[in-house]
Amino acid sequence: MPGEKSRSFGNIRTLASGRFQARYRGPDGRLRSAPATFAAKKAAQRWLTLKEAEIARGDWFDPDAGALLFHDYAVEWMEQRDLTRKTESTYEVLIRRHLDPTFGDMLLRDINEAHVRKWRSERLKMKKARSQVPKAYRLLRAILNTAVRDKLIRENPCQIAGAGKEDTEERPVLSVAEVFKLADAIKPRYRALVLLATFGSLRWGELAGLRRRYLDLDARTVTVRETADDVGDIRVGKPKSKAGARTVVLPELIIEDLRHHIRDYAAPGSDGFVFVGAKGNQLRRSNFSKYWADACAAVGLKGVHVHDLRHTGNTYAAETGASLRELMNRMGHSSTRAALIYMHARDERARAIADALGQRAADELKRARNTDDGGDGQGAPSADAGR
Incomplete structure (x- = not known):
């Protein structure tokens, strides 16, 4: 028959299948079960020991958090910000065209790094969407950063180095x-x-x-x-x-x-x-x-x-x-x-700086040579003499 034995933290129950179920009461007072059953009782005990240590460190995370659709959370995220009409319009387009097709119907807690990498890779292959990918990635990262602060997800899955940087051409500087x-x-x-x-x-x-x-x-x-x-x-x-x-x-x-x-x-x-x-x-x-x-x-x-x-x-x-x-x-x-x-400097400005630097060095060199020659400037070697 199924049985249940108590321990100092949580309890382990033997199921009819012969597997073991670990349960504990979280800091919120709710009784929770491990996400999977265990083939051995010792494995269930180890899981409870780790969970107890996690709570003691203050690292416990509500496993039911993040059960929100990305689209719904993104809409709420925008509503809570004082955005200009232009920025709001830009974000709405980015969410509708670039984020919702992949993440809109996913729960926040289900979005992982692999999903983000695959989404970015596929969008970069689309010629019309390519230029908007860095903007969409930055928006996705900002929304999920807030989800981390709201303790809905443990960490932000947007971890691609340089993915939010736009590779734009240098704009012209007019004379x-x-x-x-x-x-x-x-x-x-x-x-x-x-x-x-x-x-x-x-x-x-x-x-x-x-x-x-x-x-x-x-x-x-x-x-x-x-x-x-x-x-x-x-x-x-x-x-x-x-x-x-x-x-x-x-x-x-x-x-x-x-x-x-x-x-x-x-x-x-x-x-x-x-x-x-x-x-x-x-x-x-x-x-x-x-x-x-x-x-x-x-x-x-x-x-x-x-x-x-x-x-x-x-x-x-x-x-x-x-x-x-x-x-x-x-x-x-x-x-x-x-x-x-x-x-940054324009080409002609860079040349002007170089010329001014050279002139300053030449003037200082001339003064130094005058001093070495007794101050009268006579007999100072020419520029060609040092060549």
Whole structure:
């Protein structure tokens, strides 16, 4: 007959099949059974001993946790975050197109590293989906990180080194002459936008959401307090991070162009938007794209995006010798990692640095030789003498 014997922690029951079942009462007070039965009683005892030690260390994990569908948890995860409409829309697409087909109907606790590796491998083989895989992987990892903190799963199965890194091509940095050629070529209504995007390091949403009261041309500053999200309809809200709310000092070079723009093209009143369409409507990227494409074609620039103006301006700022913190403040970045990408040098800047370095070394060498020769500079060996 089936029997049951008690021990100091848990109990072992002999089943009719002759196998042994180990049971224990967890920290939550519920009686729980081992996930499998045992062929030998000693094996059941060892399992209970390990479980007892796990509880004593504080490492006990509810085996019933994580019995939630990934899709349901992902939706709840998004609802609990203060996302901008643009970010929310991006996440919804990533979940619907890239994560749900594989993970949507899986329980959180059932997702393992093998599932994630296989999902990533298959998505990378799809030409249209390939560029979105790093974004989808980062989102999956973020959702499951929260599941770990919620103690729904013991560890995050997203453990693929470098899987969240996007292998994107280096964006072009325009010369100052190219920036002004674009400004000259585009419709006059948008000349100031090209210059402000570059020399103010502003994002598209910051330009589209800029009101007249935030542009102080006497002080040469532009203050970012609102951004426009163009997702379906246009909504103006706060920047998505505290770092995005900032004041940028502008160079005198573009102030006269901005004054001309405010006088001739901006919407009226302090709350009026600085950049609007010909009919006074709020600026939309879809409408602006034709004017941008025409201007690029007119000056012979291919593959240049509007965001490359900000990238260009950020690079200009980095080349002035500004510190990393100064660059972060100007660009509206909260992480050094994001700001560091703008601290590379263009080819002509690299040559200028090399030339300046060589000139400094030559001057110092000349002074040293003058000192060795008694300070009169006579008899100092020529540059060729040392060859």
